[in-house]
Amino acid sequence: MEPFRFTTDLRLGIQAIDRQHVEWFQALENLRKLVDGGGGEAGVPKALAFAVSYTQRHFSDEEAAMRAAKCPDLERHLTEHTKLVNQLCDLTAQHGDDLAVAHQVLDLMAGWAREHIAVHDKAAAPALAKAGS
Ligand SMILES: [Fe+2]
Numbered sequence: 001m002e003p004f005r006f007t008t009d010l011r012l013g014i015q016a017i018d019r020q021h022v023e024w025f026q027a028l029e030n031l032r033k034l035v036d037g038g039g040g041e042a043g044v045p046k047a048l049a050f051a052v053s054y055t056q057r058h059f060s061d062e063e064a065a066m067r068a069a070k071c072p073d074l075e076r077h078l079t080e081h082t083k084l085v086n087q088l089c090d091l092t093a094q095h096g097d098d099l100a101v102a103h104q105v106l107d108l109m110a111g112w113a114r115e116h117i118a119v120h121d122k123a124a125a126p127a128l129a130k131a132g133s
């Protein structure tokens with residue numbers, strides 16, 4: 001699996017959100033290393049729980065900033081977040097093998113995170129900047 005790397009082209013220029021995106025990618029990369037690296041499996045449940053809870057926390061903080069800034073297309077953005085959270089909840093509600101769940105979560109996030117930031121978060125950046133976020 002490809003590493004989760006936050007690259008500068010993903011920056012919005014909104015400090016609080018950029019910082020969370022960096023930490024979000026770090027949480028996902030940390031999980032990927034444990035899953036991929038071999039021998040790190042013992043740390044998977046904790047790293048998986050952290051990556052999922054960080055995703056939810058980030059969405060909630062970002063939505064609050066976007067609401068305050070009256071970002072256009074907010075409803076569509078919230079739908080994107082909600083769909084992803086629902087998918088994560090479905091995956092983590094499975095009982096049993098944390099390693100298999102972590103694999104599926106990483107597969108889901110691999111395409112999603114980069115695409116979402118590049119398209120949807122970036123579209124909100126001008127309104128956030130104008131509001132002084
Ligand atoms: Fe975001």
Ligand SMILES: [Fe+2]
Pocket residue numbers: 062077081116120121
């Ligand atoms: Fe977002």
